[in-house]
Amino acid sequence: MPKNDPQPMLREPAEMQFAAELAALAASDTAAKPPGWKLSPRAVRTFIVGSEGTPSAASPKAAKGKKPAAAAPSTDTAITRKFHGDDAMIDRAIVTLMSNRGLLLVGEPGTAKSMLSELLTAAISGTSALTVQGTAGTTEDQIKYSWNYAILLAEGPTPNALVPAPLFYGMSRGHIVRFEEITRCPPEIQDTLISMLSDKVLYIPELKGEGNAVYARPGFNIIATANTRDRGVHEMSAALKRRFNFETVPPIAEKKFELELVAKQAGEMLYHAGAVATIPDNVIDVLVTTFLDLRKGKTEEGTAVERPNATMSTAEAVSVAFAAGLDAAYFGDGTVQGQHLARQLVGTVLKDSVEDAKKVKQYFEVVVKVRAKKDPNWKSFYDGRGVLGQ
Numbered sequence: 001m002p003k004n005d006p007q008p009m010l011r012e013p014a015e016m017q018f019a020a021e022l023a024a025l026a027a028s029d030t031a032a033k034p035p036g037w038k039l040s041p042r043a044v045r046t047f048i049v050g051s052e053g054t055p056s057a058a059s060p061k062a063a064k065g066k067k068p069a070a071a072a073p074s075t076d077t078a079i080t081r082k083f084h085g086d087d088a089m090i091d092r093a094i095v096t097l098m099s100n101r102g103l104l105l106v107g108e109p110g111t112a113k114s115m116l117s118e119l120l121t122a123a124i125s126g127t128s129a130l131t132v133q134g135t136a137g138t139t140e141d142q143i144k145y146s147w148n149y150a151i152l153l154a155e156g157p158t159p160n161a162l163v164p165a166p167l168f169y170g171m172s173r174g175h176i177v178r179f180e181e182i183t184r185c186p187p188e189i190q191d192t193l194i195s196m197l198s199d200k201v202l203y204i205p206e207l208k209g210e211g212n213a214v215y216a217r218p219g220f221n222i223i224a225t226a227n228t229r230d231r232g233v234h235e236m237s238a239a240l241k242r243r244f245n246f247e248t249v250p251p252i253a254e255k256k257f258e259l260e261l262v263a264k265q266a267g268e269m270l271y272h273a274g275a276v277a278t279i280p281d282n283v284i285d286v287l288v289t290t291f292l293d294l295r296k297g298k299t300e301e302g303t304a305v306e307r308p309n310a311t312m313s314t315a316e317a318v319s320v321a322f323a324a325g326l327d328a329a330y331f332g333d334g335t336v337q338g339q340h341l342a343r344q345l346v347g348t349v350l351k352d353s354v355e356d357a358k359k360v361k362q363y364f365e366v367v368v369k370v371r372a373k374k375d376p377n378w379k380s381f382y383d384g385r386g387v388l389g390q
């Protein structure tokens with residue numbers, strides 16, 4: 001994005017946001033690329049786990065000076081780690097995308113499934129834009145193709161009248177298509193993918209003769225995501241399941257990573273929003289600890305607490321930190337305190353659930369109150385509990 005662009009984008013897609021990193025990786029990428037891929041599998045991995053996260057840095061053998069088998073392309077531009085978690089899962093995901101099966105990322109909401117699918121498509125195909133958003137109302141038109149009715153009436157069904165949808169583009173150009181929240185679509189819509197995944201051809205029966213079949217080019221594949229919370233909305237058919245390799249994306253396991261991530265992402269969001277606010281590390285700690293305790297149903301000290309039904313994911317923690325930052329910037333002195341966090345908990349996470357508010361209130365009375373006696377940040381958090389109601 002040009003520095004003085006009068007109308008910057010609210011959110012850049014991954015291929016724009018990380019254009020410099022992708023260009024640096026492409027320039028130094030000497031490893032073999034699968035047909036249709038912009039980068040080698042190793043470079044794709046480095047793009048996602050960062051140049052520090054490759055086996056060369058992580059394995060103890062490499063530390064002794066042995067050259068690792070899977071050396072990452074070395075670049076002058078630092079490649080940032082974007083996904084914190086199981087690097088082996090990233091390797092398996094990349095292998096799946098080279099194979100003849102689609103990739104299905106399953107997990108709780110807010111575990112970075114959409115982020116991963118965006119990063120993978122940006123690195124492999126150069127675009128993350130070929131996306132179908134699965135909803136109860138998703139139609140075949142939105143997946144394959146539709147018609148421009150003005151041209152259709154004038155010319156009949158000609159290639160000119162055809163309006164391609166993401167799958168049409170993905171197959172004809174050899175790109176990866178993203179299918180978000182696939183299990184929210186009715187099963188018959190989900191199942192339109194079966195023939196495209198197995199035969200790699202999209203038929204357009206309305207077109208006569210040549211051009212009535214789109215054959216997928218190398219590089220085409222599908223990354224779908226599904227939330228475990230939506231399980232049972234529409235279970236996938238066994239036939240479709242067979243065409244996908246499943247990867248479960250768990251919530252971040254290490255507190256240290258979650259602290260870093262929440263601080264970094266909330267900081268970036270505040271910066272882009274033009275808000276001048278600082279979130280001290282100790283305040284981030286209060287937030288992340290609260291989320292971890294409530295997510296696990298057990299505090300760091302081992303006390304059992306009731307888990308709210310609301311999603312207490314990293315993504316929600318980032319939203320709370322961001323909103324608290326805005327609150328502090330515009331209604332406070334610019335430094336986020338515990339009470340700003342407490343104020344945002346209800347609207348951002350608990351929404352309108354009375355039950356959840358009760359559980360969290362209990363957590364405040366049993367856990368936060370005790371911590372508040374020893375620590376001013378927890379004290380400030382405790383002082384903001386009024387929003388949870390009486």
Ligand SMILES: Nc1ncnc2c1ncn2[C@@H]1O[C@H](COP(=O)(O)OP(=O)(O)O)[C@@H](O)[C@H]1O
Nearest residue numbers: 082083084085109110111112113114115314315
């Ligand atoms: N393991 C993780 N590594 C990096 N970021 C994460 C991780 N888990 C969650 N996040 C953050 O939370 C956000 C989750 O958003 P999203 O990808 O929309 O989740 P999902 O699609 O799984 O519901 C990501 O954009 C990222 O900012």
Ligand SMILES: [Mg+2]
Nearest residue numbers: 113114180225
């Ligand atoms: Mg998602």
